[in-house]
Amino acid sequence: MSDYIVEMKHITKRFPGIVANDDVSIGIKKGEIFALLGENGAGKSTLMSILGGMYEPDEGEIYIRGEKVQISSPNHAAKLNIGMVHQHFKLVSDYTITENIILGVEPMKKFAGLFPYVDIRNANRKIEELSKNFGLEVDPTKKIADLTVSMQQRVEILKVLYREAEILIFDEPTAVLTPQEIEFLLGIIEGLRNGGKTIILITHKLEEIKKVADRCAVLNKGNLVDVLDVKETSTKQMAQLMVGREVNFESAKAPAVMKEEVLKVDHLTVKNEDGFEVVKDVSFTIHSGEIFAIAGVADNGQVEIADAIAGLTKVSGGKVLLQGKDITNESIRNRTEMGISYIPEDRQSFGLVLDFDLSTNLALKQYYREPFASKGILSKEEFEQFGSKLIDKYDIRSGQGIKTQVRSMSGGNQQKAIIAREIELQSPLMIFVQPTRGVDIGAIENIHKMMIQQRDQGKAILLVSLELDEIMNVADTIGVIYNGQLQKIASSESLTTNEVGEYMMGAKHE
Amino acid sequence: ACGNDSANDKKAKAEAGKDGLKIAIVTSPSGVDDGSFNEDNYNGILKFIENHPTATVKAVKEETGDPAAAVQAVADIVADYDVIVTPGFQFAGVSSIAVENPDKIFILNDSEPAPVGDQKKFENIYAMNFAEQESGFFAGMAAALETKSNKVAVVNGIAYPSNVNYQFGFESGVHYANKVFGKNVKLVELSGYAGNDVNGTDVGGNYAGSFADEATGKVIGNALIKQDVDIIFVAAGGTGNGVFTAVKEAKGDVKVIGVDVDQYDDGVNGSKNIVLTSGVKFMSMNIEKALNAVVDGTFKGGNVVLYADTDSTGFIKEEGRQQLSEDTLSKLNEAYELVKDGTIVPASNFNGHTPEKFPGL
Amino acid sequence: MDTIIIDGLSFALPLFIIAIGGIYSEKSGITNLALEGFQGFGAFIGAMSAVLIANAFGTDIQNLFYVALLFAMIGGMGFSIIHAVLSIKFKADQVISGVVINILALALTTFLTTQINALVFGAASDKFRLGVSERFTIEGVANIPVIGAVFTNVYPFEVIIIVIAFFAWYLLYKTKFGMRLRASGENPHSVDAAGVNVSKIRFSAVLISGLLSGLGGMCFAYSISANFSSNIYMGYGFLAIAALIFGNWRILPTLAACLLFGFAKSGGAFIAQSMALPSSFTDLFMILPYVLTLLLLIFFSKSNRAPRALGEIYDKGKR
């Protein structure tokens, strides 16, 4: 018998036009944290979805605790004590935390000894207990819709724990979290391991692997490249193995040469749907040749600022000026025309039309004007040419080239497509919201390079990011937001990471 | 068509008679199985076929009830038949087909052929209409003689002449009973449902505005019952089903009088039956007659109205198919003779009489 | 005045039970335009069974009221299998499936009615004739002004519907089946990830909608004409859909919508009658329920929201 709790042997999985996993074999020991690393589309999620019972492999075998199994469904996986925390949360937003957790394994009681009903009260109690035990405090009666992303993730983890999983798979759990939250999560993961659970962690962040993982498998284009002992490997080496070349973590950049003012946000106030002020009296300016970053913990109003500038949200007070012109009440289309590029936070529901093909999505901001359309008539050739050009230029990978349905592309490549489209607009102001979320390090490096390149060409760039490292890395000026208010605006050299962190937590302000 | 043609036709027809007459019946959406009007016409054909086993019949249904579509349906199939029977007012327009197909024979019931140019009569169309007012008259008399609450009513579909005839006939019958037998029976009319006849004249009555609206039928039925009416003459096609249901649900002593055909079977309500009798037109008999004429070679086109004198109108008197008292039955039988010999001429839509004033009253 | 309430209720409640059927299906994520067909087919099977049983055992059809209701439910459920198979197993577009089922139901039931009548009774009648339903009045309470009308001339099916509606509420909101069902309509992936078979849940939901619609159809058949014929297809299935959307896919507001329809309908007829206008004006009053609905929707629609996954073909792989 082997000492592996999970063994995947010669796994191959094909999708139309692509081999997502090509003869991959890995073994995972009980009680270790095993990391999976690889570029976007390398096949990590696919491999783990197979283990989680979402897909069946075309070829290959799986052994759990030494026994050969065919995992036919997530339910089956759960029976084998395998639980998966998905990259895209699978929660019912109208349901409470408890309802989401117990879904499928509801505790029952009988009314008048006859009518069975779901015993929510008891479940609430149990979940409260469970969450305390693992240090994942939640209020079980809260609705998912009212939770922050990191809270939702807690619910996902609790779901798995509630089902008494022994093998926990985390698919990019940190992509949506703030540094503090990541810290916390990694602590939880280590705690789980120390409690005897086996953890598989998919992440693009090498420090995380370095910090918690014991071993790490590297995938590349569906193939297993190597399995590494994390202690003995540097992050540089890992990166190199994964991307196939050397990666620069610190983007080299020249000092900013700021010129005229491009964007001026003047006493901006934004209310959300419930009439609650989520952006309060915010003012700042961005110049040509400047990367202005808004740092902050999630849900502190930064996305709303970006939306307000781009015109997706109504402004309830203050002004937005682009190159001196008041655009506060302009339509979205006019703003684009006047010079705003926007990479939105939610790429699937805002950035892309998932059922359109890639070339169409690449032209989504320009389809109506020359050369894509003249006198209201579209030119197919122009779409295709433009699409092919961008695919090459930005290295967008997909199964069927410009004809690929965007829905079938990996998340990282979807992101690349959006970035390509927005940069191609060559707008004086470019807004990047979470541009590198879920993107592999090779691509991150590229994106950062591109941002700096655009800056150097005289663009004004607004970066909204939850990742402090990213901000410290590329920003020229940093504005820290807390609770809808800008706490501090200063040049990036004048601030330390720690200081920014403190402002972000609202612990320090001017 | 010129005379020569029609002479040839007759020869053709006689020949057809030998190796089987091909008959088609084209009907409204309710089809030949509607248990009433259409079916009675169809039965006439079936009777005929019993006696002429070589003859065949095909039943075709026109699905919309629209006059233009009705004519189109006939046009679609006319080539394959010798005789086309079309029960229903919406087939008036077949006259144009008749003109184009002089070798085919058309038997219309319930409508006069639409004029083609100036022509109103056609050699190959036999259009029959019935004196519904006579059937209605017997119904009215029966109602007036049998009512206990002294309130009766008639429910109609749409104020086409045939329906207005039934209504006026019924009202004539009630007035007759009041006058001759000293009754004091009231005719109940719901205010919202007065009808307008084909000339746009308000004829009163209780018109549902449709022959296929059971729900409205029921509403009217219930409203009448609420006003103490205990006998309702239901001359409203499918809408009448709703009235029947209302009466059945009411569980009281309310009765209905059926129309067109013997509707006794529709009246079953548990161990009881709500049908008092039915005011009928003997259509099947006349259809059969017309078909016989075709094979005999005695067929003659024309537009006719059929009266009691040919036993074409009347009421159901067979034992077990009605619930009239002996007394009423004998009074009705007497009146029947008077109608037959023309002493009584009940009011109809266009015969110039009114229910309050007609010959014989 | 009483008529408005009596007729209004006897119309609203069958509509309500059909709408609940729709809620079940749609809450599970399956668009259901087939309610019209379900109620018709259910009524067909119910009526046919009653007629055949009466014929075979010599029972008075009057006594087969409950038998007809039972078979109507079975029939509606049986027919709804087509929608379930098409839209769940065959991943067909749920809209087309629904529309097709309506077309089929009308065609099949008219065809079969004549065919069966011809075969069994030798007369190809286009309808099955049922005994009329009893109606009862609860003496005492019935004398209370206005409210009393609720207890006057009640069809037994009205009581049955209320009981079933209550049970339907319990099943949907209190049991694990209901919890999973509602989750399937919001986010089937979550249900799937929880190890519950989404297809099975949706299948049951569609069958329940068939069952309830069949019941509703049979009630309409009894209350309108005590017949089954193609007249059963009056568009009430579509009205039920409107009601449940109006009710924001929730049971109580849907009941309110149905009552609104019912009372506005009987009220319209009543007003037309009592104003002594020519019958053409009745038509004008008949628009009352529909205009009212539209007006009310203008005020109440803002927050309405369909189940998130409604109409989406569930594909495990798709996110």
Add this chain to the structure above:
Amino acid sequence: MSKDKKKKSLRYSLIRPISNEKWQPISIPFVSIIISFIAAAIVILLIGKNPLQAFYNLFQGAGILPKPSYAGYKSMLTDFLSLLNAMTPLVFASLAVAVAFRAGLFNIGVSGQMLVSGFLATIIVGYSGLDAIIAKPLVLLIGMVAGGLMGGLVGWLKYKFNINEVVTTIMLNYIAQYVISFFIQMYYIDPVSRQSKYISEAARLTLVNVEIANLKMDIPLGFILAIITAILIKFVMDKTVVGFEIKAVGNNRNAAKYAGIKVGRNTVLAMVISGGLAGLAGVTYYLGYFSSIQPKVLSSIGFDSIAVSLLGNSHPIGVIFSSFLVSIIDQGSTYMSSQAGIRQEISSVIIGLILLFSACGAYLKHKVSRLKEKEVDQKESES
């Protein structure tokens, strides 16, 4: 073993005709139709009739195949023209559904829109005594505008008040039906036919009883327009900015908004186009195929068109073919019933079956691609 292989390759050869993805939009409905005819044949066999004869009669009745004998002034040509005449409104109606569908909207109110536009055109032009030269275009125009306005209202209510278009259209169907019934009964009734009074020949979009070469035919002028419209709609949807925006809104409202597309305007626009097409269906129906309006009756075309449109893949050209097929079955049914003695309801059953099997097209496609993958795998592993 080899037997097994043979079976598999047999299966493969069976699916081969529909395995080419490029042709699937055509081949799959085609296969569905064949399957449904087989199913219908079984039904016909069950009632003891000859299905082949029935189908033959169906096509004869529709003017696709010659009948053994014709009535005076009639021929296969006249039958065929009647077919086109009946088909014209169905094409428009199905296009109306298809356009709305592309915008993510479900226009279940086609019959109401047909009725309103048909009615308005009838009273404004049909009773006016205008010359044909002016009357006919005016009828089309009114149809388009009235339907468009009504559709637009639906779109506007959706955009402005978030009222689900399914409810709005159902409500408007009823309202149109009753209100128009009221007006017809009060002011425009033909006391004999109990429908609206017949319109003038000049206003009619079908030239009726045109005598050519001893034939009396009905020439549906609207038919040509329907074909042109279908092509135009295809062009608009595939090749223009307007179509692009409508499709984007239909696929993902958020992304459309983000891309600078006016979601509200496009929702309304799509419904205006859809309603306008429904209006054209209305005028070609009430002032073409018919020449008067039955009060309180909604045309079933409004509902059939939903299925027809989806049978045609919501594709404008596909819609022409699916309308054609459905019209054949519809039109041929009278003759079939008279010849083969099969009830007309069977034709509705056949239509239902065709639609039923077409609804499974997606499944078929899925199955085929699965089989194909397996086949490819097998070949690979063999080599």
